[in-house]
Amino acid sequence: MLDDIKKIAEKITETVKNDTFGANVRPDYLREAMSDYPLRGGKRLRPALFFWSYELCGGKECAGLEKCAAALEVWHNWTLVHDDIIDEDVMRRNSPTEHISLAKTASEADFDSTLDAEKYGRDMALLCGDLQQGWAVDLLIRGAREAKLVPELILDMVQRMELRANTELISGEALDVELAVKKLENINIKDVMQMIDLKTGALFCCACELGAMASLGYDRGKEFEKISDFALHLGRAFQLQDDILGTFGDLEKLGKDIGSDLRERKPTVLLLKTLECADKESLSTLRGIIGKENISSSDIETARKIMKDSGAYDFVKSEIKYCFDSALNALSFFPENKGRKRLEALIDYLNTREK
Amino acid sequence: MLDDIKKIAEKITETVKNDTFGANVRPDYLREAMSDYPLRGGKRLRPALFFWSYELCGGKECAGLEKCAAALEVWHNWTLVHDDIIDEDVMRRNSPTEHISLAKTASEADFDSTLDAEKYGRDMALLCGDLQQGWAVDLLIRGAREAKLVPELILDMVQRMELRANTELISGEALDVELAVKKLENINIKDVMQMIDLKTGALFCCACELGAMASLGYDRGKEFEKISDFALHLGRAFQLQDDILGTFGDLEKLGKDIGSDLRERKPTVLLLKTLECADKESLSTLRGIIGKENISSSDIETARKIMKDSGAYDFVKSEIKYCFDSALNALSFFPENKGRKRLEALIDYLNTREK
Numbered sequence: 095m096l097d098d099i100k101k102i103a104e105k106i107t108e109t110v111k112n113d114t115f116g117a118n119v120r121p122d123y124l125r126e127a128m129s130d131y132p133l134r135g136g137k138r139l140r141p142a143l144f145f146w147s148y149e150l151c152g153g154k155e156c157a158g159l160e161k162c163a164a165a166l167e168v169w170h171n172w173t174l175v176h177d178d179i180i181d182e183d184v185m186r187r188n189s190p191t192e193h194i195s196l197a198k199t200a201s202e203a204d205f206d207s208t209l210d211a212e213k214y215g216r217d218m219a220l221l222c223g224d225l226q227q228g229w230a231v232d233l234l235i236r237g238a239r240e241a242k243l244v245p246e247l248i249l250d251m252v253q254r255m256e257l258r259a260n261t262e263l264i265s266g267e268a269l270d271v272e273l274a275v276k277k278l279e280n281i282n283i284k285d286v287m288q289m290i291d292l293k294t295g296a297l298f299c300c301a302c303e304l305g306a307m308a309s310l311g312y313d314r315g316k317e318f319e320k321i322s323d324f325a326l327h328l329g330r331a332f333q334l335q336d337d338i339l340g341t342f343g344d345l346e347k348l349g350k351d352i353g354s355d356l357r358e359r360k361p362t363v364l365l366l367k368t369l370e371c372a373d374k375e376s377l378s379t380l381r382g383i384i385g386k387e388n389i390s391s392s393d394i395e396t397a398r399k400i401m402k403d404s405g406a407y408d409f410v411k412s413e414i415k416y417c418f419d420s421a422l423n424a425l426s427f428f429p430e431n432k433g434r435k436r437l438e439a440l441i442d443y444l445n446t447r448e449k
Numbered sequence: 450m451l452d453d454i455k456k457i458a459e460k461i462t463e464t465v466k467n468d469t470f471g472a473n474v475r476p477d478y479l480r481e482a483m484s485d486y487p488l489r490g491g492k493r494l495r496p497a498l499f500f501w502s503y504e505l506c507g508g509k510e511c512a513g514l515e516k517c518a519a520a521l522e523v524w525h526n527w528t529l530v531h532d533d534i535i536d537e538d539v540m541r542r543n544s545p546t547e548h549i550s551l552a553k554t555a556s557e558a559d560f561d562s563t564l565d566a567e568k569y570g571r572d573m574a575l576l577c578g579d580l581q582q583g584w585a586v587d588l589l590i591r592g593a594r595e596a597k598l599v600p601e602l603i604l605d606m607v608q609r610m611e612l613r614a615n616t617e618l619i620s621g622e623a624l625d626v627e628l629a630v631k632k633l634e635n636i637n638i639k640d641v642m643q644m645i646d647l648k649t650g651a652l653f654c655c656a657c658e659l660g661a662m663a664s665l666g667y668d669r670g671k672e673f674e675k676i677s678d679f680a681l682h683l684g685r686a687f688q689l690q691d692d693i694l695g696t697f698g699d700l701e702k703l704g705k706d707i708g709s710d711l712r713e714r715k716p717t718v719l720l721l722k723t724l725e726c727a728d729k730e731s732l733s734t735l736r737g738i739i740g741k742e743n744i745s746s747s748d749i750e751t752a753r754k755i756m757k758d759s760g761a762y763d764f765v766k767s768e769i770k771y772c773f774d775s776a777l778n779a780l781s782f783f784p785e786n787k788g789r790k791r792l793e794a795l796i797d798y799l800n801t802r803e804k
Contacts, residue, residue: 121624176579223579232611236608252590264580267576271573275555
């Protein structure tokens with residue numbers, strides 16, 4: 095499984111590195127910023143979903159598909175660039191986020207003394223994400239043309255991408271931004287699940303659906319429904335797991351601050367369920383922890399205990415299991431081919447991930 | 450001429466208003482923000498360029514084209530939404546800019562007391578522009594399909610849009626942002642002209658080229674070159690005129706602050722040429738005015754006089770004339786049809802504009 099995904103990762107890196115879409119972009123540092131995130135690595139889940147859904151539906155290896163897969167990765171990455179501006183994050187995959195990195199470039203250039211480098215970095219990162227959105231569309235079209243897909247179908251694929259990865263995904267992002275400023279008592283679990291389906295599920299669906307479309311053409315019926323069902327549940331499981339790892343994960347393995355969800359009073363399903371089920375005393379203890387500027391390890395221990403004792407932890411764990419099972423079940427519709435085996439292995443892999 | 454453009458404006462407004470691309474976008478205020486700028490009006494120059502280039506190349510009226518034209522207007526508008534965030538502008542077409550308007554919405558909502566409404570407004574406006582970029586692509590595809598253009602050609606049109614309106618236009622925007630923080634002595638007129646060609650010319654070209662493609666299909670030769678040449682020169686003339694109006698315009702007619710270019714020490718061709726040609730004493734006077742926080746009307750008068758006396762004003766005026774003449778000359782390649790007459794009238798109209 096890891097080997098399979100490693101091969102895909104290499105293909106994506108090569109494709110992104112050699113692509114000429116942004117060759118004439120000016121200034122130079124903006125052009126370089128365009129391929130920065132996509133070359134930093136990451137799980138490459140979306141390209142993998144694309145390739146394996148393609149195989150699942152019977153597609154044969156052919157040139158051009160690596161560009162379609164890279165389109166999904168570039169799309170994912172532009173949303174990260176804009177996300178990092180919105181969240182004011184400073185690190186992404188062990189390096190400064192794009193807006194921080196571009197601010198540094200500006201502060202080292204021979205610009206006017208009135209320069210506000212931080213703002214300049216944000217402005218350029220904004221434009222960087224804008225460029226990458228177009229790059230993703232162009233990559234998809236070029237890849238699909240190279241794969242000799244029917245032009246009519248390619249148009250459908252672009253429109254599918256605009257539906258899933260533009261309107262749905264960005265709605266999810268917006269709902270996430272909104273959830274962060276809503277009063278906790280005004281948020282219910284359904285709202286959060288909807289946000290998850292849009293923010294994470296939609297691009298998973300897009301990757302799987304484009305793979306299926308590239309393979310099946312217009313000859314797609316129930317397969318298409320099943321692959322979307324698979325992707326949606328995988329996305330849910332993935333996101334709920336993130337929430338568990340955010341409080342119960344291992345700092346060393348996760349490489350990110352445990353407890354930041356609590357500090358930022360992030361309205362996860364885990365937290366909302368705890369607030370719903372914990373006893374009065376625990377609730378008052380928990381309310382003293384969430385939103386605290388300096389969360390100690392003993393605070394985290396206390397929060398973990400309350401989340402477990404209230405039954406919320408088990409609730410989320412069983413939701414995750416249900417979602418992975420549903421994803422697996424959706425795959426059972428397909429013949430036992432290489433694509434199916436890889437997607438099943440992916441479920442296993444994600445099920446046991448610690449980061 | 451004004452009647453012709455008015456009819457197009459009405460079509461665009463109708464098309465944008467009735468389009469369903471963003472129907473499921475959440476939250477509601479973000480969905481509404483998507484069509485806000487495109488419904489505020491504006492000159493509708495890009496849709497007009499699309500329609501008239503289509504006619505110029507012999508295209509006949511047909512359904513769907515209004516969506517293609519609207520795609521260009523939506524594209525233009527998303528760049529304005531992001532532009533306004535970058536420039537921290539507060540007004541656009543006599544109403545608050547999108548990020549200001551969304552900040553107001555947030556401040557009136559029942560959100561957490563820690564809400565930073567201004568930042569929230571910027572974040573949502575960023576996502577609004579992201580949505581609109583996808584909307585433009587989808588509109589172009591749907592329009593072209595409705596117009597029954599060959600799918601292969603539609604793919605070419607989308608790719609042309611990604612080239613002109615994504616990489617080129619955004620590079621122009623980035624260069625503009627960079628010019629604003631560069632030291633004046635490090636900027637030359639060529640840099641500014643390149644920025645103009647990318648920031649304004651590229652989308653003008655895109656509009657004209659898509660019109661020509663929709664009309665000519667793959668049967669395009671020298672026409673295509675001529676229409677791009679027309680658009681590029683029209684863009685240059687338009688932008689150089691903006692610079693003249695920015696200092697020499699009439700406040701009442703222009704509806705925007707005269708002298709803001711001077712206050713912001715905007716490196717226009719007009720200013721750079723003045724710095725190049727003015728005598729020492731005038732230069733020192735001018736340097737005392739540019740960048741000043743409170744520019745008085747007597748400052749503006751002084752600057753105008755220096756710009757005229759140095760010959761810079763005449764230089765820019767003659768450049769504008771040269772560009773309009775070149776645009777007109779490019780049109781002379783085409784038969785004297787309705788499209789050509791309208792584009793010629795457009796040149797006249799723009800040539801005498803006071804806002």
